[in-house]
Amino acid sequence: MKQDRIILGIDPGTNIMGYGLIHQQGSKITLITLGVLKLAGYNNHPMKLKRIFERVLALIDEYKPDEMALEAPFMGKNPQSMLKLGRAQGVAMAAGLYREIPIFEYAPRKIKQSITGVGTASKEQVAAMLTQLLKLQEKPDYLDATDGLAAAVCHFFQNTHSVAGDSYTGWSSFVKKNPGRIKS
Numbered sequence: 539m540k541q542d543r544i545i546l547g548i549d550p551g552t553n554i555m556g557y558g559l560i561h562q563q564g565s566k567i568t569l570i571t572l573g574v575l576k577l578a579g580y581n582n583h584p585m586k587l588k589r590i591f592e593r594v595l596a597l598i599d600e601y602k603p604d605e606m607a608l609e610a611p612f613m614g615k616n617p618q619s620m621l622k623l624g625r626a627q628g629v630a631m632a633a634g635l636y637r638e639i640p641i642f643e644y645a646p647r648k649i650k651q652s653i654t655g656v657g658t659a660s661k662e663q664v665a666a667m668l669t670q671l672l673k674l675q676e677k678p679d680y681l682d683a684t685d686g687l688a689a690a691v692c693h694f695f696q697n698t699h700s701v702a703g704d705s706y707t708g709w710s711s712f713v714k715k716n717p718g719r720i721k722s
Contacts, residue, residue: 546603547690550627553578558687569672572683587629594633606634607642607693652692
């Protein structure tokens with residue numbers, strides 16, 4: 539595993555796509571940027587997909603990520619929504635593949651578990667934990683941005699077992715060794 543890499547995280551969406559980029563240097567990660575692409579103004583689904591492709595490509599060209607992590611679509615009650623979400627994810631993946639970026643996909647539950655220790659955590663809990671972990675100065679306007687960031691951080695956690703030079707077997711191990719770093 540590369541010890542100095544940039545990871546792009548994407549939370550695909552057809553109304554709002556969230557993204558976050560982190561820089562890993564050894565066992566340390568720092569925030570590069572996070573944000574959203576607002577798509578609600580487009581009433582044409584193919585145009586939304588085009589904008590997703592263009593924005594992901596622009597992020598790749600600007601920040602030169604080594605890897606991309608995406609949140610996988612989840613099975614909801616509405617098959618049409620899942621189909622649209624799957625298309626959004628596919629277009630984001632295509633942009634990464636077009637620039638030959640390795641793609642990694644994580645289930646929403648896996649991302650939440652990785653960030654908070656609880657697979658059923660709320661978006662707000664994920665955002666709060668990321669604020670602590672990355673020492674974010676201000677809360678993003680959209681939780682979709684922290685969801686994209688969470689995908690990147692999850693990928694970092696899945697591909698390293700060392701944080702700040704210590705070895706951990708999972709989130710509970712980290713919490714036990716670092717009680718002062720966790721605020722309720």
